[in-house]
Amino acid sequence: MKKHYSIWLDNEENIKFPNVKDGIKVDVAIIGGGIVGITAGLMLKKKGFKVAIIESKRICSDVTGSTTAKLTISSNLIYNQLLSNFGIETALKFKDSNILAFNRISKIINENKIDCDYKKLPLYIYSTDKNNFKDIEKEYDAIKKLNIDADLIDDFQLPYEKSFKEINEQNKTTIIKNNISDSDNKIINKAIRYNKQAQFHPKKYCNGLAKLISGNGSYIFEKSKAINIEEGKTNKIITEKGNIFCDDIIIATNSPIYDPNSTVSYMNPIKSYMLGVYVKEKIPEAMFVDINPFHTYRKTQNNNNKDLLIIAGEHHITGHGEDTNEHYKKLIEFTKKKFNIESIEYFWSDQDNRTADGLPVIGETSQKGIYLATGFSSWGLVKATLAGIILKDLISNKENEYAKIFSPNRFKKEKSIKKKCMSNFNKKDLNQEELKLLNEELLNLKKDEAKIIKINNRRISLYKDLKSNTFVLQANCTHFGCPLSWNSAEKTWDCPQHGSIFDYKGNSIHGPAIKDLKDYLN
Numbered sequence: 001m002k003k004h005y006s007i008w009l010d011n012e013e014n015i016k017f018p019n020v021k022d023g024i025k026v027d028v029a030i031i032g033g034g035i036v037g038i039t040a041g042l043m044l045k046k047k048g049f050k051v052a053i054i055e056s057k058r059i060c061s062d063v064t065g066s067t068t069a070k071l072t073i074s075s076n077l078i079y080n081q082l083l084s085n086f087g088i089e090t091a092l093k094f095k096d097s098n099i100l101a102f103n104r105i106s107k108i109i110n111e112n113k114i115d116c117d118y119k120k121l122p123l124y125i126y127s128t129d130k131n132n133f134k135d136i137e138k139e140y141d142a143i144k145k146l147n148i149d150a151d152l153i154d155d156f157q158l159p160y161e162k163s164f165k166e167i168n169e170q171n172k173t174t175i176i177k178n179n180i181s182d183s184d185n186k187i188i189n190k191a192i193r194y195n196k197q198a199q200f201h202p203k204k205y206c207n208g209l210a211k212l213i214s215g216n217g218s219y220i221f222e223k224s225k226a227i228n229i230e231e232g233k234t235n236k237i238i239t240e241k242g243n244i245f246c247d248d249i250i251i252a253t254n255s256p257i258y259d260p261n262s263t264v265s266y267m268n269p270i271k272s273y274m275l276g277v278y279v280k281e282k283i284p285e286a287m288f289v290d291i292n293p294f295h296t297y298r299k300t301q302n303n304n305n306k307d308l309l310i311i312a313g314e315h316h317i318t319g320h321g322e323d324t325n326e327h328y329k330k331l332i333e334f335t336k337k338k339f340n341i342e343s344i345e346y347f348w349s350d351q352d353n354r355t356a357d358g359l360p361v362i363g364e365t366s367q368k369g370i371y372l373a374t375g376f377s378s379w380g381l382v383k384a385t386l387a388g389i390i391l392k393d394l395i396s397n398k399e400n401e402y403a404k405i406f407s408p409n410r411f412k413k414e415k416s417i418k419k420k421c422m423s424n425f426n427k428k429d430l431n432q433e434e435l436k437l438l439n440e441e442l443l444n445l446k447k448d449e450a451k452i453i454k455i456n457n458r459r460i461s462l463y464k465d466l467k468s469n470t471f472v473l474q475a476n477c478t479h480f481g482c483p484l485s486w487n488s489a490e491k492t493w494d495c496p497q498h499g500s501i502f503d504y505k506g507n508s509i510h511g512p513a514i515k516d517l518k519d520y521l522n
């Protein structure tokens, strides 16, 4: 395996923006320079607002830089779920708003001549397991009720030629085992085919948008982490590099670093693993989502114009999986069963927040003038544009017909959330005797081993790197104090509750946590 990062971050143009300039005042400050922040920034600027995007790393280098970049008006089997849980009006609004945002992306690309490998393709949401066929049929019934352009199809060509034959063989065996009628078993797969969906290169797209934002009183700032917000008549955002003043604020940090509505208690961070692989098979011109076991397939082209398969799978709630290296191993084994692999070029993982009701969270929070966009349930690229449209309207005091169903105010603020996580742990530095205990533990630690120990009511994480440097940190998240788990593949400490991620040195690299972990050695 070659590169431990996504293909999108490998072959993009490396545009850079400066650090925050202290004291600047804008109309709208946007914290987070992923696709949500960049899209909202551009839409607001075009509407005449002066904006500042404040990004802690480089733009679109977190979740947007890790996505599989399928642009769809669907999110798995969402329409049946929406019809059942909310009824026709909400389901129609979801559909219409997704179509509006989907079309807006191609309009933005055309108007601004953004070269981002945008291509219209069919999307297959399918299963090869007949136990799931009913779910696919129910979804199809729902999308027909909603008048969505899609077909229900059987026995289409799967992304992998090899397994097309294997599944045929498997089905013959099932006929004998289950004594099910021959005609049922002849169907080897079932899919909903959305005919005109699309894919693109997310970093190229965002770079194209970002170039249109800076200038005439608008800014993009990189490597400038926001560490606090002080609300007032004029709001103040305190960053590591200086302060920004503004009227309105958009929190576009993927996991909200400021969350008056406690949305984090209605979301789960879902981790996924991806490979970029050269395979011998010809990969079809389409995108595929296998609903069980959940995997997605699409192709892209590498710099040398050779087709590269992107396969994603092994989803689990962050911090709840087994040893994370095992997930990569399983995904590789799975890919090998389906394809003849020439080489694995890229491997990477990332996470997105899944909301309990399946709808993203977009709108003004209970705190006036502070807006939020999160909860994209791993389908956030079209919804980022939807967020841009809705937030631009709300900030311009214009009514938006879709805003209500996505509003953060649909959640009740949960007062006890902090308490649930907070263990009453000891925040004091280690005394001489405790340091002696710690040193014994460190001596016994192998290279590249991590563990959690308890010393006098403290959870302490230990990690020894390959050069025998040791790192001794608080093992509870700085957000709400939840216990952290070790991610052996990425060498990070992850919060299973709300999705914060810290590198092995203790730096907070993904929200909702902002503060770094306490370091017991320095």
Ligand SMILES: Cc1cc2nc3c(=O)[nH]c(=O)nc-3n(C[C@H](O)[C@H](O)[C@H](O)COP(=O)(O)OP(=O)(O)OC[C@H]3O[C@@H](n4cnc5c(N)ncnc54)[C@H](O)[C@@H]3O)c2cc1C
Pocket: 031, 032, 033, 034, 035, 036, 037, 054, 055, 056, 057, 058, 059, 060, 061, 062, 063, 064, 065, 066, 067, 068, 069, 070, 071, 072, 224, 225, 226, 227, 252, 253, 254, 257, 272, 273, 274, 312, 349, 350, 351, 352, 373, 374, 376, 377, 378, 379, 380, 381, 382, 383, 384, 510, 511, 514
């Ligand atoms: C494996 C995977 C596959 C996916 N596939 C698809 C797909 O095929 N189609 C689809 O539609 N969606 C997909 N998604 C979902 C989609 O990629 C995300 O919903 C979307 O990219 C989220 O964008 P964002 O701007 O919210 O997040 P991000 O891109 O993470 O942007 C948030 C930004 O905020 C910055 N930030 C955080 N904290 C601070 C701070 N304190 N100060 C300043 N900046 C800060 C971060 O550095 C980051 O750049 C996938 C997601 C995953 C994980």
